[in-house]
Amino acid sequence: xxxAEENTIPASTGFSDSPENLAKHIVRIKHLNxxxxxxxxxxxxxxxxxRNKITVLLGPSGCGKTTLLKCMNKLTxxxxxxxxxxxxxxxxxxxxNTTTNIASIRQKMGLLSQRPYPLPVSIYKxxxxxxxxxxxxDRKLIDFSVEKHLREVGLWEEVKNRLNAPATSLSIxxxxxxxxxxxxxxxxxxxxxxxxxSALDPISSKIIENLFKDLKKHYTxxxxxxxxxxxxRLADHAIFMIDGxxxxxxxxxxxxxxxxxxxxRAYLVDGN
Amino acid sequence: xxxxxxxxxxxxxxxxxxxxxxxxxxxxxxSFYSLIFSSQWAPSKGEFGFWPFITGxxxxxxxxxxxxxxxxxxxxxxxxxFSSKKLIKVMHPVIDVLAGLPSVIYGVWGILIIVPFVSDYxxxxxxxTSSGYSVLSGGIVLSIMCIPYVLNMLIEVFNTxxxxxxxxxxxxxxxxxxxxxxxVIRGNYPGIISAYGLGIAKAFGExxxxxxxxxxxxxxxxxxLEAAYPLPALxxxxxxxxxxxxxxxxxxxxxxxxxxxxxxxxxxxFRYLIHKTKRx
Amino acid sequence: xxxxxxxxxxxxxxxxxxAFMTYSxxxxxxxxxxxxxVKGFNALNLDMILKTPEGGYYYGxxxxxxxxxxxxxxxxxxxxxxxxxxxxxxxxxxxxQLIRYRRTQNTIRFFLDALWGIPSIVYGAFGFTLMLFxxxxxxxxxxxxxxxLLISPIMVRTFDEVLSTIPKGLHEATLALxxxxxxxxxxxxxxQGFSGFITAILLSFGRGIGDAASVLFTAGYTDNxxxxxxxxxxxxxxxxxxxxxxxxxxxxxxxFASAVILTVIILIISLGARYLSKRYSRTNLx
Numbered sequence: 001x002x003x004a005e006e007n008t009i010p011a012s013t014g015f016s017d018s019p020e021n022l023a024k025h026i027v028r029i030k031h032l033n034x035x036x037x038x039x040x041x042x043x044x045x046x047x048x049x050x051r052n053k054i055t056v057l058l059g060p061s062g063c064g065k066t067t068l069l070k071c072m073n074k075l076t077x078x079x080x081x082x083x084x085x086x087x088x089x090x091x092x093x094x095x096x097n098t099t100t101n102i103a104s105i106r107q108k109m110g111l112l113s114q115r116p117y118p119l120p121v122s123i124y125k126x127x128x129x130x131x132x133x134x135x136x137x138d139r140k141l142i143d144f145s146v147e148k149h150l151r152e153v154g155l156w157e158e159v160k161n162r163l164n165a166p167a168t169s170l171s172i173x174x175x176x177x178x179x180x181x182x183x184x185x186x187x188x189x190x191x192x193x194x195x196x197x198s199a200l201d202p203i204s205s206k207i208i209e210n211l212f213k214d215l216k217k218h219y220t221x222x223x224x225x226x227x228x229x230x231x232x233r234l235a236d237h238a239i240f241m242i243d244g245x246x247x248x249x250x251x252x253x254x255x256x257x258x259x260x261x262x263x264x265r266a267y268l269v270d271g272n
Numbered sequence: 273x274x275x276x277x278x279x280x281x282x283x284x285x286x287x288x289x290x291x292x293x294x295x296x297x298x299x300x301x302x303s304f305y306s307l308i309f310s311s312q313w314a315p316s317k318g319e320f321g322f323w324p325f326i327t328g329x330x331x332x333x334x335x336x337x338x339x340x341x342x343x344x345x346x347x348x349x350x351x352x353x354f355s356s357k358k359l360i361k362v363m364h365p366v367i368d369v370l371a372g373l374p375s376v377i378y379g380v381w382g383i384l385i386i387v388p389f390v391s392d393y394x395x396x397x398x399x400x401t402s403s404g405y406s407v408l409s410g411g412i413v414l415s416i417m418c419i420p421y422v423l424n425m426l427i428e429v430f431n432t433x434x435x436x437x438x439x440x441x442x443x444x445x446x447x448x449x450x451x452x453x454x455x456v457i458r459g460n461y462p463g464i465i466s467a468y469g470l471g472i473a474k475a476f477g478e479x480x481x482x483x484x485x486x487x488x489x490x491x492x493x494x495x496x497l498e499a500a501y502p503l504p505a506l507x508x509x510x511x512x513x514x515x516x517x518x519x520x521x522x523x524x525x526x527x528x529x530x531x532x533x534x535x536x537x538x539x540x541x542f543r544y545l546i547h548k549t550k551r552x
Numbered sequence: 553x554x555x556x557x558x559x560x561x562x563x564x565x566x567x568x569x570x571a572f573m574t575y576s577x578x579x580x581x582x583x584x585x586x587x588x589x590v591k592g593f594n595a596l597n598l599d600m601i602l603k604t605p606e607g608g609y610y611y612g613x614x615x616x617x618x619x620x621x622x623x624x625x626x627x628x629x630x631x632x633x634x635x636x637x638x639x640x641x642x643x644x645x646x647x648x649q650l651i652r653y654r655r656t657q658n659t660i661r662f663f664l665d666a667l668w669g670i671p672s673i674v675y676g677a678f679g680f681t682l683m684l685f686x687x688x689x690x691x692x693x694x695x696x697x698x699x700x701l702l703i704s705p706i707m708v709r710t711f712d713e714v715l716s717t718i719p720k721g722l723h724e725a726t727l728a729l730x731x732x733x734x735x736x737x738x739x740x741x742x743x744q745g746f747s748g749f750i751t752a753i754l755l756s757f758g759r760g761i762g763d764a765a766s767v768l769f770t771a772g773y774t775d776n777x778x779x780x781x782x783x784x785x786x787x788x789x790x791x792x793x794x795x796x797x798x799x800x801x802x803x804x805x806x807x808f809a810s811a812v813i814l815t816v817i818i819l820i821i822s823l824g825a826r827y828l829s830k831r832y833s834r835t836n837l838x
Binding site for chain 2: 559560562563566567569570571573574576577578580581583584587588591637638639641642645646649658660661662663664665666667668669670671672673674675676677678680681682684685701704705708755758759761762763764765768769789792793796807808811814815818819821822823825826
């Protein structure tokens with residue numbers, strides 16, 4: 001496997017690719033800027049995301065949280081008007097400046113969006129889609145993986161008798177869990193979740209939240225949310241953004257109890 | 273206000289009844305079956321077998337469909353999935369103008385370019401001689417006329433695919449092309465089939481341009497380098513003499529009635545499919 | 553890794569191919585227009601536009617196709633006018649009276665779309681039977697009515713498309729102010745949808761001026777500019793068609809020149825429609 005060349009980040013940025021830091025932080029973002037024509041959507045974002053933790057991105061709507069999330073697996077490619085510059089290291093790979101194929105980088109990350117987007121095929125094929133793309137043909141292996149990941153999201157018992165039914169026949173909450181299972185099936189190390197519960201009923205939301213708590217043993221989860229309570233319940237690390245800039249970040253309890261900036265203080269008051 | 277709406281909506285019925293009444297006398301003379309499946313065409317003897325014209329129409333339409341199919345599908349994918357905003361801005365008027373050019377202009381262009389091209393370059397490849405006025409020329413000209421029409425509908429269909437679905441597919445490791453294949457195409461079979469179905473219906477009824485390049489010879493042949501005589505061309509070419517030969521007018525009105533029924537059916541079926549998918 | 557390379561290659565190939573198809577459409581359009589213009593330019597002169605055919609025109613003599621230009625304009629104008637009278641109230645009815653009945657609206661739209669697909673030759677044949685039924689001859693009037701029938705569905709659907717994007721709130725607000733539904737229709741919706749109205753007219757007009765199969769039976773052909781509704785009228789598409797059938801080279805050249813005239817008219821109309829719809833409506837932009 002091709003591995004990107006040794007990064008040459010000057011020490012002055014406070015950025016380190018020492019083995020210790022690499023072991024601790026799975027995503028490291030440096031000087032990330034995103035422009036859309038006149039708009040400066042992300043302004044010089046520097047960020048490190050801890051491994052096997054839930055990192056929550058918070059902020060008023062339109063602050064660039066979702067864009068930041070989409071930069072991490074380069075979905076910004078779909079929006080031609082966006083100009084992205086800077087460095088995003090996933091493990092050691094700078095995904096914005098690498099020759100490694102983007103598809104294999106994206107497979108390191110599972111995506112969960114605001115609304116579930118099941119592919120227009122059966123439940124089974126939704127989960128096996130990623131494996132098929134990887135070129136796995138072994139039927140037994142695929143069967144095994146489908147069952148394993150449907151169990152992982154607690155959907156197996158509900159759908160095991162109708163695996164060939166169209167995925168759109170599931171309820172929204174089930175669909176969202178299916179999308180999670182589908183993402184897990186490609187064996188990512190990171191889960192990108194963009195307000196994954198905003199379209200769900202409270203019970204389904206609870207299920208997803210509990211799943212996240214379990215999943216963080218094996219995965220790094222980056223969660224964009226606008227629900228402050230959810231952030232408090234889940235976060236191991238919190239990042240607060242306004243207007244494309246990171247205002248505050250750190251331990252969530254510390255952050256929410258003693259906000260240092262006016263912006264966060266105002267947001268906490270409104271949010272509650 | 274309602275009167276005008278009702279008038280317009282009842283138009284197909286009125287047209288259908290009008291044409292049918294005018295065509296009715298022919299049924300006293302010849303059975304419906306022999307009208308359609310007989311190849312005997314001799315108006316002066318009272319023999320009206322439409323089979324050569326029906327096959328001619330089908331053949332030209334089929335050929336045009338073969339050209340339209342890949343071009344429209346690929347162009348629609350490119351315009352909705354890969355293209356820059358700038359190109360889209362250029363393509364909109366291009367498609368508009370292509371769709372707006374009159375049939376007769378396509379016919380002139382076909383005579384100037386396609387007909388000689390077929391006779392001088394295509395026919396020799398197959399060691400055949402052809403005047404160029406052929407099913408192949410008709411198919412090519414027709415396909416260019418149908419492309420903007422089908423392409424517009426495909427673009428509309430593909431634009432209904434939410435970006436989130438493409439993002440989902442990409443994040444699972446698909447390339448953009450794979451996403452287009454799996455999500456945009458597979459998820460839209462009804463819409464795609466409808467767009468092409470409507471394209472076929474349009475091609476089937478197209479008159480002047482085809483008539484100018486297709487040769488208009490009454491025979492059943494499956495050589496694309498030979499001439500054919502599609503139904504609409506038959507009607508258009510013979511309106512002058514149809515009143516001077518008994519039953520000829522009834523026969524031609526029957527042809528028009530046939531065209532109306534076939535095309536209206538195509539339109540109903542595929543429009544229904546499109547309307548249904550749009551609402552989802 | 554091998555598999556991945558194949559995938560990348562596949563993507564590159566198809567993206568290239570589809571880009572090629574897309575750009576080739578621009579090339580084809582340019583090619584068509586270029587051919588028409590280059591071929592027609594030789595025979596194109598002021599006489600073509602300003603004179604009717606004179607004696608011996610069809611053997612290469614003096615004259616032009618003013619008869620056909622005027623005939624086409626008359627027919628397209630007349631037909632568009634009739635289509636407005638039928639089409640505008642129909643479109644308004646769908647969007648005002650039926651605003652609460654989405655199902656009915658959709659069913660009507662479905663039928664109108666299906667109507668749009670009926671080929672012009674069928675309209676032509678129908679116009680012809682109608683003409684015989686009323687004992688008329690091929691004339692300006694018969695041609696105009698036939699073309700009007702042909703373009704009415706286009707008029708309704710194009711106009712309707714714009715009207716349907718007008719927010720419901722506006723509609724309700726005017727009703728709340730005490731307007732009746734009919735007043736709402738003519739005062740508010742028409743004003744709001746004005747750009748769509750113009751686009752619909754231009755599109756219908758363009759279709760009417762370019763269509764040959766519908767006027768073939770119904771309008772007839774003559775070397776004079778018609779003065780009365782019951783006189784036959786020449787049309788530009790048919791002028792091209794007939795002149796092209798001539799064995800005399802000069803006459804065929806003039807067919808090409810007439811094609812240039814028709815193309816220019818159509819280009820002006822369709823680009824004009826595009827420009828106007830862009831300029832006056834924000835709803836149409838995608």
